[in-house]
Amino acid sequence: MRTWSLVIGLLCVVGMAIVFLPLQKVFAFTETRTDQPIMHYISATTDNSFRIRYTHSIHKSDVLEHYQYTEDNRIQMLGMEYENLAIGMPGYAEEGQTLTHHDGKYYLQFEKTMLENFTIYIGDLDIDLVFEYEGLEYDLKKDLQRGKSYLFQVKQVSLYEQWKGVRMK
Numbered sequence: 001m002r003t004w005s006l007v008i009g010l011l012c013v014v015g016m017a018i019v020f021l022p023l024q025k026v027f028a029f030t031e032t033r034t035d036q037p038i039m040h041y042i043s044a045t046t047d048n049s050f051r052i053r054y055t056h057s058i059h060k061s062d063v064l065e066h067y068q069y070t071e072d073n074r075i076q077m078l079g080m081e082y083e084n085l086a087i088g089m090p091g092y093a094e095e096g097q098t099l100t101h102h103d104g105k106y107y108l109q110f111e112k113t114m115l116e117n118f119t120i121y122i123g124d125l126d127i128d129l130v131f132e133y134e135g136l137e138y139d140l141k142k143d144l145q146r147g148k149s150y151l152f153q154v155k156q157v158s159l160y161e162q163w164k165g166v167r168m169k
Contacts, residue, residue, distance in 0.1 A: 022156035025073070027133070029140075029150040029168075032119060039165035040144060044069070044154065047134050049078075052120075055127035059086040062128070069154040070114075077113040081105050117153035122146050143168045 026041040027050065049068045056063055066078040083105055085091045093099035096111040122129065124146040131138040144150055157165070 022158045024157055024162065026155065026157050028153050028155050029144060032149045032151050039161065040168050041157065041162070041165050042131065042133060042138060042168050045134065051132040053128060053130045053132060056088065057123065057125055057127060058088065059084040073154045073156070075115040075117070075154060077110045077115065079107060079109040081107050117151055119149050120152050121149045138168050
């Protein structure tokens, strides 16, 4: 009788560990400015590079931002490419950056820019805002609510947190 109690207790502990231990790495978009934030997420695999592509709201050309995440889930900015130096786009390189121009595009490279997270605003304009990962494109204007801000981070989550969240497709 005591053996069965021990086995059942052990199974409960293992089951709880499987459900509540943060084992899955994800790209998390968590709504800000709300009392009950919902996490939207994309499962991460071994490929640590990703991109965000958007159409600039004023000069209507594409901007492509390149990133990778580190082993400790920090976000490293690698670079940007864009066609226009108009409003909102860097026209010069700051310390730790390199700006080049060729084939009609500007390339801004970052040497060691590391972020813990950043906030992304989902505007209500009908222009592109896409998260690119492993050859797939996730339309953030379709998957997230327009007019809202989301905290973006790479983090480990549990099965329980995944069940509470919304998986982006």
